[in-house]
Amino acid sequence: xxTVDAGSPNASNLAAAEQGLAPVIYFDFDSxxxxxxxxxxxxxxxxxxRNDRQRRLTIEGHxxxxxxxxxxxxxxxxxxxAVRKALQLxxxxxxxxxxxxxxxxxxxxxxxGEEVWSKNRRAEFRLQ
Numbered sequence: 239x240x241t242v243d244a245g246s247p248n249a250s251n252l253a254a255a256e257q258g259l260a261p262v263i264y265f266d267f268d269s270x271x272x273x274x275x276x277x278x279x280x281x282x283x284x285x286x287x288r289n290d291r292q293r294r295l296t297i298e299g300h301x302x303x304x305x306x307x308x309x310x311x312x313x314x315x316x317x318x319x320a321v322r323k324a325l326q327l328x329x330x331x332x333x334x335x336x337x338x339x340x341x342x343x344x345x346x347x348x349x350x351g352e353e354v355w356s357k358n359r360r361a362e363f364r365l366q
Contacts (some may be wrong), residue, residue: 254365259283262346263321265359267302270316272324280321283363284328291331296364297321299339300346302355307341314339317361 254261263276272280287293299318301310318337325335347357 254283254286254363257282257286259286259363262360262362264356265317265361267355267359268305268313269359270313270320272320280324281328284325284330286365287325287330287334288328291334294334294336294366295325295330296336296338296366298344298362298364299337300344300358300360300362301342302358303342303345303350304355305342310341311339314341317359321361 259282260276260279263272263279265271266273283295287295297318299314299316299321301313301317303310305313315337318339322335322337326332342358345354345358346360347354
């Protein structure tokens with residue numbers, strides 16, 4: 239298993255980290271349902287965005303390597319959209335949110351097997 243360096247965090251993402259907000263949530267296999275343990279993370283981002291309407295959040299959906307390229311792009315989009323909808327239900331303005339998918343193209347971890355795949359089934363948060 240090889241971990242890929244996502245680069246250094248920008249100032250906005252540091253602000254999220256200082257508030258204890260994780261930059262990523264993980265999903266079960268072939269699922270876009272947000273797991274209960276991540277509800278606090280979603281709530282935290284909603285609060286941060288409601289308190290500063292100038293901030294924007296890009297939600298990047300990802301999938302593991304299993305499945306076709308097209309299927310994984312669609313699954314990544316469903317994951318990003320699930321987070322977007324959850325934030326909208328918590329009164330975040332739609333114009334503050336962007337949901338995009340990278341499918342399997344940007345794995346967080348290289349390799350095969352459930353330990354690797356579970357780290358690649360995710361949505362990442364990018365504050366601007």
